[in-house]
Amino acid sequence: MAKVTEIFGSMVFDDRIMKATLSDKVYKSLKRTIDEGTPLDISIANAVAAAMKDWAVSKGATHYTHWFQPLTGITAEKHDSFINPSPDGRVIMEFSGKELVKGEPDASSFPSGGLRATFEARGYTAWDPTSNAFIKGNTLYIPTAFCSYKGEALDKKTPLLRSMEALNRQAMRILKLFGNDNVKCVKTSVGPEQEYFLVDKELYNQRQDLIMTGRTLFGAMPPKGQEMNDHYFGAIKPKVAEYMADLNEELWKLGILAKTEHNEVAPAQHELAPIYTTTNIAADHNQLTMDIMQKTALKHGLVCLLHEKPFAGVNGSGKHNNWSISTDTGINLLTPGETPHENAQFLLFLCAVIKAVDDYQDLLRLSVATAGNDHRLGANEAPPAVISVFLGDELTAVLDAIETETPYNSAEKRFMKLGVDVLPQFKCDTTDRNRTSPFAFTGNKFEFRMLGSSNSISCANMHLNAAVAESLRQYADILEKADDFNEALHSLIRETIKKHKRIIFNGNGYDESWIQEAEKRGLLNLKTTPDCMPYIVAEKNVKMLVSHGVFTEPELHSRCEIMLDNYVKSVNIEACTMISMARKQIIPAVGKFAADTAKQISEKCAVCGNIKCSCEKKLVEKLSSLIDAMDEKTEVLEKAVASLHEISDVIAQSEYVRDHILEAMDDLRKSADEAEVITGSSYWPFPAYDQLLFGIR
Ligand code: ADP
Ligand code: MG
Secondary structure (H helix, E strand, O other): OOOHHHHOOOOEOOHHHHHHHOOHHHHHHHHHHHHHOOOOOHHHHHHHHHHHHHHHHHOOOOEEEEEEOEOOOOOEOOEEEOEEEOOOOOEEEOOOHHHHHEEOOEOOOOOOOOOOOHHHOEEEEEEOOOOOOEEEOOEEEEEEEEEEOOOOEOEOHHHHHHHHHHHHHHHHHHHHHOOOOOOOOEEEEEEEEEEEEEEEHHHHOOOHHHHHHOOOOOOOOOOOOOOOOOOOOOOOOHHHHHHHHHHHHHHHHOOOOEEEEEEOOOOOEEEEEEOOEEHHHHHHHHHHHHHHHHHHHHHOOEEEEOOOOOOOOOOOOEEEEEEEEEEOOOOEOOOOOOOHHHHHHHHHHHHHHHHHHHHOHHHHHHOOOOHHHHOOOOOOOOOOOEOOEEOOHHHHHHHHHHHHOOOOOOOOOOOOOOOOOOOOOOOOOOOOOOOOOOEEEOOOOEEEEEEEOOOOHHHHHHHHHHHHHHHHHHHHHHHHHOOOHHHHHHHHHHHHHHHHHHHEOOOOOOOHHHHHHHHHOOOOEOOOHHHHHHHHHOHHHHHHHHHOOOOOHHHHHHHHHHHHHHHHHHHHHHHHHHHHHHHHHHHHHHHHHHHHHHHHHHOEOOOOOOEOOHHHHHHHHHHHHHHHHHHHHHHHHHHHHHHHHHOOOHHHHHHHHHHHHHHHHHHHHHHHHHHHHHOOOOOOOOOOHHHHHHOOO
16 A cells, blocks of 8 residues: 555645645635635636646546535535537547536436425535545546525535534634634534444345345344444454455545544444544545445445444444534634633533533434434434433533532632633543433533434534524623623523533433433433424524524425435335335245245154154244234235325324334334244345344454
């Protein structure tokens, strides 16, 4: 392998290449657009496009694409070549500023939730200059936002960028009040830890459920699961190590800071974490990482599963969204400071996050809601569906002392006065972290742990940024008018703690008693996607998101509809796949095994001459009763699917899926898994869990 420092970013049109290939004037102007969001002149865009094209062609690219993130959950791209006919009948390679800045894919098939009438199918892609263009295969990829003809967001990048702007606006107001006059802008950063499973490709190809839905819909637990805890951080198998090395190289070429890799809790489960970066870039990178994980696996005879719950009975996969806010001068606003002044500022930002999570629990919950992630949240492995904030004992004690105006350290008998006193030193012990909290403070960042492994991180971050912007707006409105700044600040923090401490929970989030306690505290427990999604159009949420310019009201309604429609469609595909597997594979296979076993019953034993013993008889009876049960339950599921198709309203459809289809699926699975355990393995029609989970050597 070439030297890492040489390959890193070699396929990215990054700052280094910009500086080398653009004139000083063009470079400076582009930098201003990237760093400060100033509009870009078309003459500058032309110069950038030409340089980009020359660079891309020199690397072997023949095509370019406006790469965007529609609401389907994957990324989309339409490739155009650089060629243009020249008068001499040959072609020249061209790329204009106009083509760089704006694209017009025929977008009529992307979900718009009613935002775009089909007669007005045009959707526009607009270049996001803050995220670098890169080359993959023979194509120059240009990260873009995707909007309708009227400018409504049809993607995940647009609201994410708007939310970053909203947070920047409000955080700047606060920073001014604290006298940070040299700060030009504030950005959020994210480091997403990505979990995934690897399975053997040959085995994968034999399972219709994995191919169609990304998860197993049937499968009895093997004799061994994850109970020995021998996979977590265990030695990485050679085949997996080769995959990871290849994956890292591909990611590094694209300038993705892949840093940490290890085995996860479940057998065949792994994790990859990059070094954190600006949120919209982190979102693009995470989307690319998922794509490259899957492509690289195929080269190694493996399939990478990004589904939240590929296997029942072992842990599912999530994505930890490590989030912080920092200034362009390099100050992380979630780092406790060393002076009284810095501490007060830190506590105010900390409180803004606590308040945001409490006020907008519903938005955070729905930002991670999918049919797949519903299997994780609330199961005994991932954070519960209830949102709470972990601060750790020491920081909680500090906040307690401020709230109750009691001395923090009883030996010293000193009261904390914000803006005057230095905060007591509190250790953020990295070894003693709470792993069960959905939203944990980890020293200088918050780790939002509810995201599913296939979620786009854009969704969680747009709502988080917007909610925190709202807390900061309310704070700034008060503090800007205050006569005595320190006094106003102190009471603002006290009031926040008093009002929002119900969201703070430092105990075990997996404990059943916490769910009861959370209910007493009035926290929301929205277990499923249909339970939480309608909250996106709740009055208070619409008001907040619209007031910060993150969404328009029609955009929110369209998102609600699209997300519920995705949910209904995903589960419907699962149900239909189950029906097909049960009818065409499982029932015939169990039937054949029962018939072969029955044949033996009439045979005489070669040794004693008696009719074969009663255990075969019992087995055949059991098998045939399970076949009956599977047949009946398949029929129930078939009827449920037919009834679903009778319903036209998407909310009613999603509720029907939640209340009837999922239950019918569970029921069918139970009988099939029971049959699997007593059916001869050579008869079972597809690879079983032990092969899938322990098959990679
Ligand atoms: P853990 O113990 O949870 O694995 P790490 O320190 O290894 O914690 O970090 C996990 C992720 O958090 C990495 O992607 C890392 O880059 C990211 N991270 C670290 N510091 C920050 C920060 N200030 N803001 C955002 N993400 C961060
Ligand atoms: Mg972590």
